[in-house]
Amino acid sequence: MTKVIADITMSLDGYVTGPGADVEHGLGDAEELHEWVFSQDRVDTEILEGATAVSGAVVMGRRLFDTVDGPHGWNETMGYGADQVGTPPFVVVTHSPPSEVRLERDLGMRFTFAAGVSEAIEQARLVAGEGHVVIMGGGDVIAQALDGDLVDELRLHIAPMLLGGGTPLFGRGTRRRYRQAEVRPSTNAIHVTYERVTDPDAAR
Incomplete structure (x- = not known):
């Protein structure tokens, strides 16, 4: 069954970019x-290969697309999956x-393209085949999907650094409960997978 997976890297203090992020400085x-993406150890490589392989379709925001x-x-x-250069279909959230x-042409x-996050996820489901729908960012798109209870699985790659500012992944939003499914430390990051809890009693 196709799952919706939000997958993103963040700092210890919850930022997905540092200050000064723009089109040229993502x-x-x-x-x-x-x-962890570029100085891969064995765990990092396995994470990238596995995530790219199961990506049936990918959702991203307009800033990330640009x-x-x-x-x-x-x-x-x-490209997608760093040196894996995956080529699943992409759906971009933009009005x-x-x-x-360029990436189509070259x-x-x-x-x-879809006008909203929910619509983008539904478009991605239609073309994902046997793979999963992966929301790769940016932070605002993932936050909207989490707030809308559209995410089945949250995958965080936690870098060992404090940024002190930038683009936060989490702001004020709807309270959600998750189950910790997997933790894999590498020399460069901690890779954590959380599953959505639909029955609060099942998380105990």
């Missing part, structure tokens, strides 16, 4: 946040679809 001044589709974004050797997509990737 992580702001916090490139070290994704050190970053990866920009001139310094994804290419033939670095203003672009007239042209690399043959597939992009569609």
Whole structure:
């Protein structure tokens, strides 16, 4: 059965980018946040390979799309899943679809656009096949999906650093309960998987 998985890296104090994040500087001044992606040990590699392999379709926000589709974004050797360069269909949450997509033109990737998070997830379900729907970010899109109770599984890659500011993953929202399903430490991060709890008594 297709699951909706929110998958993102964050700092110890809950930020998914540092200050100064924009289209050209996707992580702001916090490139070290994704050190686990680029300086992989065995656990990091297994996490990336496994996550990429089960991604039937991927949802992302417009700011993240503009970053990866920009001139310094994804290419033939670095893309979805880092060096895995996965090519599932992508659905972008935006009210203003672009007239042209570089990644479609140059690399043959597939992009569609949806006006809201719920609509994007439903579009992704239709094309996910036997894989899962993965929401890769940004933080605001994942926060909306969590607040709307649309996420079956939350995967956090916790980098060993405090940023002190930037883009927070969590703000004020609806209270939710999760079950800790897996914890895998690497030399670069702690990879934690949480499952949504629909029956509060089942979490005890």
